[in-house]
Amino acid sequence: MRLTGLQRHALRWVHLVIGGAILVPYFLVASVVLSMVRGTGPYGDIATQFLAFGLALPPAWAAGLVFAPARSMATGAVRTFYGVPRELLADEPGYSWTARRRTALWYLAHNAAGGIVSGMSLAAPPAAVGLLALPFSTGLQRSFPGWQEAFPGVLGPLAGLALLALLAGTTWGAGQLMARLAPVLLGPTPADRLAAAERRAADLATRNRLARELHDSVGHALSAVTLQASAARRVLDTDPEFARQALAAIEDTTRDAVAELDTVLGLLREEDGGDPTAPAPTLDALEALLERTRAAGVRIETTVQGRCTGLPPVVSREAYRIVQEGLSNALRHAGPVPVELSVHRTERELTLRMENPVSGPVAGPSPGSSVPAPRTGGGRGLLGIAERARLLGGEAAAGAHDGVWRLTVRLPLAGRERGARGAVRP
Structure with a gap:
């Protein structure tokens, strides 16, 4: 009143x-x-x-x-x-x-x-x-x-x-x-304003963290399931065996997606003072991630230099999410195109490189089949990769060159470094 x-x-x-x-x-x-x-x-x-x-x-x-x-x-x-x-x-x-x-x-x-x-x-x-x-x-x-x-x-x-x-x-x-x-x-008081700004920053960081986890984990699973279901539908009459394999892959992918969702919900409970109910995936689970993606019709060639075991846990977790998002980008924006993945570890840093064709005809999952059109739009995945790299003191670069999309991420193993860049550079 x-x-x-x-x-x-x-x-x-x-x-x-x-x-x-x-x-x-x-x-x-x-x-x-x-x-x-x-x-x-x-x-x-x-x-x-x-x-x-x-x-x-x-x-x-x-x-x-x-x-x-x-x-x-x-x-x-x-x-x-x-x-x-x-x-x-x-x-x-x-x-x-x-x-x-x-x-x-x-x-x-x-x-x-x-x-x-x-x-x-x-x-x-x-x-x-x-x-x-x-x-x-x-x-x-x-x-x-x-x-x-x-x-x-x-x-x-x-x-x-x-x-x-x-x-x-x-x-x-x-x-x-x-x-x-x-x-x-x-x-x-100035101290009150500083405390309020710190609370807002912490809340924003938590929201961004959860958004990245949901985008990378559930988004990847949905992209893979979309391609797998499309392939199964198109070859159901001509290649029932492949259709059964695709449906089995969908089952495995959705089961893993539920586990990933439990992990994100565990992060929510962790923020409220509880304990996560499921561990976050690391590079130890990289092969399973690649197999699920291959089931969607993606041919992946992998080169590993150095050991992927014994990494700092936070680096291993973020590296897994970055690879997952890179594969999701290939599925969403280019379809089941060939992907080259390189993982190189030195004493000081871990380098991830991914390459895939930007556009052009791609082979379907079986002769005579077709694949869904690449999706346009998006862009939040690259921002998530940039944030993950920045939080670890690393850098990320992505862009198309000569018809090939390249993503390169460097993550230091010794913690955050001064002057590190987190933005994705074209």
Whole structure:
């Protein structure tokens, strides 16, 4: 519900009065102590009261300094009473000393302004009514002769109206001041903004990680199954044996895809504090991946230099996903074309190279059969490869040259290196 200006100022007055009420216990204690010291009676003279008001403010400041949840309490009240936008205020308790000091200053300002407005709200209206009625009441004139002398005739009502205007103006000014101070004193500190940015970055990294896993694992399986099912349908009457082999390959591929999906779901549970239910595939499972892809009609020639065992686990996992995505790209964009895969390991890095024809006629799974048309579009797979390489401190390059699509990825084995590039270069 949208509030009018008068309603908003009324709410601010209520909040200021609450601040004055919070200050009352401290004020009473200070008044009693000062009156005993100065011998001026239970509540002391006017000077004692002003001095007690000043001495009551430090405890309010200390409360905001030592009580960290005070910031959350204050921000909720500020949104309600002052209409300050939520994005300008901190949502969490302030545990850092910077946040505590700011919160303490807010409570100091709130109690000081609230004490002034509360005192005026108690004293000004009765005095204003008396001044307004002064010319018309002989009893008031006898009871307050000083008023009669200071405000003769119409000056009494005018003084009463001025007193009410002073109360309204003071309340308005205090409300405006507090509304301006709220984002400064109760807004997020630099540490809060840094923590929020780190949380957003972590959430984005998690989302990108899961997107890469789903894209590379499930996407590869679906691409292979599409080609296998298409080949089985086209040769069902002419080559039943090949069709049975294709259906068996589809069964194996979908079973592996379910296991891959369990792995991704395990990553989700890991992010929530649980344990993954299935291990992520590594280069140890490379041959099984190649066999499934060959079942879709893809001829793959593999060259391995060096040992693929004993790799750092994270490098082995990411390398498997990169090979999987490279094969998926060949299936999706070029069809079952011949693919050359080279895996080269040295002491410092692991290099993956894949080549396949970009376009042109390709052989079907059996004589006289045809293959589905290559799919166009996409592009997220290459971004995923780039991200995987960048996270390990490596680099990836991909592009078409002389009718051949080439993908080259280098992954360091010693961890992240300075100055590594992660973007896919044409």
